[in-house]
Amino acid sequence: MRRLIADQTHSISLKLNGKPVHAEAEPRMLLSDFIRHVLGAKGTHVGCEHGVCGACTVRMDGGLARSCLTLAVQADGAEIETVEHLAPAPGSLSVLQNSFRRHHALQCGFCTAGILMSLDTLLHDHPEAGETEIRDALAGHLCRCTGYEPIVTAAMEAAKILQKERLNA
Amino acid sequence: MAFDTKTADVEERIEDGALLSGSAQFIDDLPFAVGTLHAAILRSPHAHASIVSIDSSRARALPGVAAVIDGTALAKVSEPLMVGVKIPIKCWPMAVDRARYVGEPVVVVLAEDRYVAEDALDLIEVTYTPLPPVIDPEAALDMNAYVLHEELENNLGSERTFRYGDPESAREAAPRCIAVKVRYPRNSCTPMETYGVLAEYDPHGTGYDIQANFQGPFSIHPVIARALKVSGSKLRLRTAPNSGGSFGVKQGVFPYIVLMAACARIAARPVKWIEDRLEHLTASVSATNRVVELQAAVEPDGRVTALFWDQIEDVGAYLRAPEPATLYRMHGNLCGAYDIANLSVRNRIVMTNKTPTGLNRGFGGPQIYYALERLMQRIAQELELDPLDVIRRNLISSFPYRTASGTTYDSGDYVRAFDVALNDGRYGELLSRRDLARAAGRIYGIGLTAAVEPSVSNMGYLSTALTPAQRAKSGPKNGAHAAATISLDPVGSVTVQIDSVPQGQGHQTVAAKLVSGVLGLRSKDVRVVAEFDTAKDAWSIAAGNYSSRFAASTLSAVQLAADRLRHRLARIAAGQLNGRPEDIVFAGGRVHLNGNPEASISFARIASASHWAPGTLPDDMDPVVRETAIWSPEELAAPTGEDGINSSLCHSFIFDFCGVEIDAVSGQVRVDRYVTMHDCGRVLHAGMVEGQIRGAFAQAIGASLFEEFAYGPDGAFLAGTFADYPVPTVLEIPTLDILHIETPSPLTLTGAKGVGEGNCMSTPVCVANAVADALAPKCGAVDLVLPLTPARIAEFLDAEPAAPEGYQPAAPTTGKGLTGRGRAKVSASPQAIWDLLMDPEQLAAIIPGAHGVTQPSEDRFSADVTLGVGPVKGRYKVDVALSELDPPSSALLTGRAAGALGMGEGTGRVSLTVLPDGGTEIAYEYEARVGGKVASVGGRLLDGAARIVIGQFFTALGRRAGGQRSLFARLFVWIGDGK
């Protein structure tokens, strides 16, 4: 195992949204701070830094992680995906993002990055997910603006569209 | 009419592309100057204490720390914040000499990065002398209560009485007087993004340049400028392009704007500060808690002829601007949706050792309606009437309507809204559901609420808190301007600047739609800029996002500017098309004469003419490059000599009903059905109106059932995490049926009224009324305190089953008080153990986390100890005094612990008894109180943590005393038959 020294920086190499990146961080630096302030990917947000709100959720090696409860050094060698990676191309939006837009599933958009990461992962890993699974996945997130209902509607619609796309493919 | 999202206008928002793809910029995402310092704040762990000394030498010596700034340093470059009512207290944004609430800033550290700044906080030693905490608002008014502000004689910040009509005669004439007394708790709509400030100071003349996620009202701008001792023009205040929710709360960033700006000046470097969640929950801003006694003079049929309000408003430690606005915002609406001509009011503002209060969605409404609508239900209960009839008989039935306290309700049809709601919301079905549930022995109830939701606040309502004589002296205050600017650039494209500072409400989309409609363009051709810049924009004191002012007020300014611009462009076009301006049509990005669409000119050509060809303009016309409109509703007059006040311009109506079921075992409240009827005038964007209603409803469910900024009796703040302040998730939000009728406001150019706050006002009391109805068959009329947690409801349900034999109930605890007792057996003699306990070196090895123990005098021990409670692990300085020594049998320990994370104090008694096998039974009992950060974030975990630490202590003691390594076989620890 790698030996970490408290007040020294360590080099960290990881893949962020498909691109290899290298940077230095102290062992205590949170992954959320590392992604945002060191790597400059500010789409991931921080709402509580104690693991409850879900705003900081990112995908790490395919699974979901609260970046505020993860240390940057833990992500050494990992593949990290953030909200910036969801759209198929700059200026366009994914199916899920588009249904969020259609159903007003966001207001201030501060919680949205984390919610999109959770729902995108759910719809990817469980294409058959229905309302119950969607509500379950959403239960790990706080949104103060929308009252959640439009988020559920948007996710259900996205699930249907994706299912159809898969059938046609 | 229910929304049909398929047919209603639900145009997609122009804001969403950036927000969904992660490119939107919030305050913490903005670029900042090289050399910017990052701030961290040391906050008071005490509710009330004088600051004896601050030793920051170790913090200053830490590499990377650039400055350490305390209240004394702050006071050299700034002044206290202005106070709205004329009292001489000093409202500093950081404690000077005395801290008056848990979380009050005491020292700011500026360092190269935030991690280092927080490290430095741990190195600062503040010596406090605790003072008696004043927590309960009624007790704070007691003659003998400790006084928070030495400039005052008591804790009363302001008292006023008002009388409208002839309430006393109405009371004498009425056959019944019915009253309720309610206590509205502290809570907050706490947004997901916390506060953030970037501040710079230029000593060479331009003054302060500040970016913050402030939300207005910009009447605060002069308060900030004055505190920083500069003229308004030397205080440039800008907002970030996006703000992660506010709901009123981000008004409260302004003391931190002052604080960080002053720090930037002192350090001569730019400063960045981002609040963390603990800071936000503890010390940002809270809604006021209020004690209300409300009495009604009532006719036998339930008609109310007079209301008597007696309100005690707890604004926390400082009467900070814009308070006492929470209390006076609703002053014109004190009779709600009811036609009541006689009104008596007594308003008292009290200061206590809690976080200062401020704007919060609903602002004053939840407190008012909680009392008023609980009273309406109580009237029905006492007179044995149907609560529906009581509401209906009292509803205002003709408009415009002038309330007793002087506000004009602009439009409405309350009776129709009420009838449509009952019918379309299927009230009859709900009654049958209740019957069925009750017949099956379940606990089910129905609640009702009617409420008037004011919007577009009169900037002068606050002066109602002053006497007419004081007002005469300081000059009249009133009005509520809105400003909008539309600019045309050299290629004729259109940019709109609005003054509403949105935090996600889609203002850009709605404004773009309006302007593009007037100018015959597509929404996406119009760029709307909503970030605010006091140095460049047109603005006035009412600017900002509060009192649901956007749709009614800012949009009226946008409409005005667009109409004026169109008129002027039409004149240019008329010249080029050889027609009359009134015949010019704007459509499809072109302009033409009515009836002759073939001969058209592009909009861009007309719109750019002033830039390129001013010679083609009509002779008397100034170039048309930008149009700024200030919209000012003249109805918002200053308070009258008789204290009549038109406190708001528009008044929406809400009628809610709901059914709840209470779990007979757990006491949990489940909202079974909820119907909300709104009349918010003209609906401008159905999707956004629905979003406002659903969002407010979800926050109100939180306030009804889960959320409370709880304080211990010692003023410790007990809700510092989202685990202690449980904001509802998707699983806790019941289904909501939304209904509408539309009675457009005649006073706004759009016909729209506010809609953003209504359910924060109506829902908590509607749920409480339903719970009261559910409990009524068993308990009769009950008094309920929010949030309606299972523990609170359980008190009304059947007694718990008897405790098992031998069970000793825990001693009652107060706040985060800990009590416990236990016994441990150790295989060593009492004398051996006694010697261990009296030897500092041995103690250092036994006490979990000890870094060394010293014995400054024979009966005193001091230690540095690292302790972890849940998420917070920190170092504490512990001092223990021994007394009542009876070696080797018993001793009394009195101790104190203090560290960066909080403090505690307690007493414990230890007795040693020799056992027949030569070993010793150690019995102990303790009682302790904990405050500061540990209490805020680790409160839930303290009992468990204490037991673990004590367990570790006796394990180690046993090991030492027995002299062997593995002593589990010989050591029995059973801890905690107390709690």
Ligand code: FES
């Ligand atoms: S910021 Fe990570 S869960 Fe809230």
Ligand code: FES
């Ligand atoms: S959209 Fe604002 S918190 Fe979810």
